[in-house]
Amino acid sequence: MSDEFDSMMAGALTGADFAGTAAIVTGGASGIGLATAVLLASRGAQVACLDLSDEVPEPLLGLKCDVRDDAAVRAAVALAVQRFGRLDVVVANAGIGAQGTVEDNSDDEWHRVFDVNVLGVARTVRAALPALRDSDRAAVVVTSSIAAVAGIPQRALYSASKGALARTDVGDGGRRGGRRRTSERRRAWNRGHSLGGPVVGLGGRSGS
């Protein structure tokens, strides 16, 4: 690696380019959400992690919140806005997995996964939009998945939930313009996957 690349990465990881910015990250107590929260904080942002668990390392603010509960989401977002005095970035990341073909999962399981993966995002963004409209740097990031666009065997329900997110406008309907990134779609094209969304066949058991 070149010296220039090394110094760019050092700047990227230690810079304070998020100073003065406030963020919430759902599912921020572990995995990708926690890593995102830590990175944002290391670059100067104030960050609240909304999760079933409120155990997060300082200086992150842990707020216990189940994204299946609209009142809880609204209360947690309001608390973060009150604490930080603003809200600029929403990372709607909380999600759960599901395995199986379309015939393996019951209606209850479909409702359970959509309640977290899809409605949870809607509840989070809905609660945050009023505060985001006051920001001069508002951004909403939704964690979808390659499963949204590449048909993956045994992931019918999970792919459907992530595919729904990939098609959802989480801004304010273009009222104030906005940026949109469809990274899963671009990556899928780059890797030469077919764009198919959920596999609703036999999950590869006997070809489909």
Ligand SMILES: NC(=O)c1ccc[n+]([C@@H]2O[C@H](COP(=O)([O-])OP(=O)(O)OC[C@H]3O[C@@H](n4cnc5c(N)ncnc54)[C@H](O)[C@@H]3O)[C@@H](O)[C@H]2O)c1
């Ligand atoms: N790990 C991967 O390979 C991968 C790949 C593509 C997409 N994703 C997506 O990335 C996101 C994070 O995945 P991860 O691998 O970090 O998972 P993870 O299980 O480590 O973290 C998910 C977090 O979400 C929280 N959570 C679950 N249900 C919740 C609820 N109802 N309310 C609030 N918080 C809730 C959990 O407590 C957990 O802290 C998910 O949306 C997942 O679908 C993950």
